[in-house]
Amino acid sequence: MVSDSTALVLFAIRSSLKLGQQIRQAYVDATKRRKLVLPLPDFYSTPDIVSAVNYFAGTGNQYIRPGTLLNRLFQKWKTPGEELTEEEKGLLVDYHHEFFNLDLINAGRLGPVPSGESLDAAEFTALITIRQWERGEDPNPSTLQRMAGTFVEIGIDYFSSVPGALNKDSREGKVLAGFLDGMSSIDFKEEELGAIPGRLMVAALETVSENSELLSADLKVQELVRVTTAALSKDVAVRLNRIGDDNLVKKEKVADWAELVFRSLLSSAGGLVLSDPERYLGVENDAHAALVSNVGESVLSLILDEEDLGLDRLFSRDGLETVMQSALAVLGEHPEIVTDSNNEGLKKLIASVARELSEYDTLLTPDMLPELTRMILDKTGDHLELLWPELATRPEKHLLLTAAKTTLEIISEKPADGQQWKLRFTSSDSLLVVNAVMDEVIENPNWLLEDAGAVSDHLKGAVEAAIQALRRHADNRLSSETAADIVQSVVLACSRRLEFFEKIPAGGQSLITTALELMLGKLFDTDLDQKAAWQLVRRDTVGLIVEISLKQLSESKLNEAKVMKLGELIDEQIAALSNGEALNLDAFEETLALELAA
């Protein structure tokens, strides 16, 4: 009979051989795939007189006007026998720089204040550091894959060879025990799950050690790992079985996302679960899944079942955790979301959010979808019945989803030909506006609902009025950030006073449209006195003037006369600035308050 110490030595020899082989091969593979920084060949890297003259002979020619210095320089350069001085060459290069930046602004590729000239060397190096294979084409297993399978083999071998080896009182022991318990509850053939168990085991160990909340050697951690492992592995096994043997790409996608969701769920769930394990891990009855499992399955289903939306491109690890934390919080406050909808409520809602809003997560406005999902979930927690009235029967219908879609449809539309203001909203601008709209809808659901459940047009009307007025009158001096502030001011003002939607008999426009057309038309008037424009059309000032004006209008006896009065007061302010006075926004607000109250 082999003694314990001999068994241990034999085990160590077997393991070291297995590990050694895999480590060596992993080292070789890693060397093959190592990134290289690639040097460019020798070339004239700084934009200079050659770049400048070619530019002004081509696309830049539109900026050459008779009588200007630029014209004189360019004509001199073109004249045979004439030679530009070094200073003149320098000037031409400067003009190139300025007009090229203007081209970038007009193409919507730069904000109104260009911030840098050339690419930073470190940024360039990052872009020219190139890996060996395209993503997904590397034929060699990753180091993790090489090692994980071996660790699982070694782990199982160890626990069976060496009695009492698993110290269930240690943190790692609890994680492993929870993991193995979770796996043991799955009825699967080993071939079906392939390398997934190894990946999940390593993921569990790594995630627990990365998260300070999970560092206690607490039974709750073991339970969390068990529940999460069991739920996800079961889901994955079903999916892999459905795919069958003829599509390795799909199987790999399932494995990759299962691991990512597993890690994100353990990270997100930690604090909440440990504070109230009953709530999050307890199962009310056989028909209802633990809240943690429900969130994990819903998110995995979102990524893998909505293939036509390509959501795998839109969700990073951070994005997944954002959604999961919010989902866990709202389910924690309202477990009836799980029970009343037969476990389907969350899944259908986040799928619906993705279907309706993923088109707004674009290359120009990235990272929107996880944040929009988070916003909807977070705000649902405090206003469940108001926002999600048909949870049990039609969980995909949610008031904030309608609000977000309505808003994004309008603000993300490409500017039409002939419209002056061409900048597009960034992700953060769009999210600010949607957040403000959602808050107002919560305060006043009449934004979207009329009597007898009909859908109201007020929200659409307010946002459209703002955007149309901005596109018509503003120019490249207006940043997208200030535009987002203006849209928020409009929504807030309209939220206070329904009268803003009344139409003026003469022009047929609403009061809010009339007010905006007046304000923006005057502020961005190209004939505005330079002294006045210098003070008025500064980045924050425009937004503040609109905010103050709308606020005072909403506090007045609002009608057409008040709006016209506002126009007169702005004219007076412009005249004062043209005469050399300084802009004082507090004084302007006081004047408005006084005059509009009269």
Place this chain on the structure above:
Amino acid sequence: MKKQGIRFAAVIAAMVVAGCTHVNHLRNAQDDFNRAAEAENRLRFDSAESYSQTTLTAWNTAHSGYRSALAGLEELNGKEIAKLKNDGLWGTALTLKAMSQWRLGQFDAALKTAGEAEQSAANQLYPRDSALLAALPGLIKTDQGFSKLENNSGTFADVKELLVGSKGAVADIEKARKKVGKIHPVQGYLIQAQLAAYRNYTVAVYRLTESKIVPPDDPAKAAAQKQIQQLHDLYKDLRMQSDETNALVSYWVKVCALTLPQI
């Protein structure tokens, strides 16, 4: 248990790594090469006058990295070379050697090494390296065109042929680009190498012709314009579009006096 497990694996790993001197030599050479390339790129983008006297010392420092990489690879003995071949790393090593020789101006040696790689390590040339070796003649021609301009030593016809002729740098690199997938990240590097060649061509036109500007219907200009669009589209397809990649594309548009790509 995890600590013990990690220590155990770490001991095994250390023993394995210590026993892989041939791989370590290659990795050290890769590190030297990367440092040199980074230094060279930094000089290119941070210096207002890339080739002034004050930066010559800095250039020499960058090039010493390439010398170090090359020396490390030339020191490999027969046994180590055999091990590299056995591990499928010989193609990687030869590619690095050829690239180092190129940057040191040893053009003939670089082409010879590239030929050796294609003959004796063809099945160990992985996608990026395979494309780089194929592009090497084009990269060399770009340098040669640049050198002729710097030294006033060539006619316009010579320089044009080197850079944008039917067998010039741009054409060579175009052939190399066909060796890898359309969205392999090395395409980004190769397109920029083509634009570098075109940029040198614009300088040649300025210095060596009467007209001084590239004619609007010049096929080389049309090709460069296409490459700008391809660079933009590549970052889009790789989902790498960001302020940095947009700035990079804008940089090439500006320095080559082309038109901004369609979004």
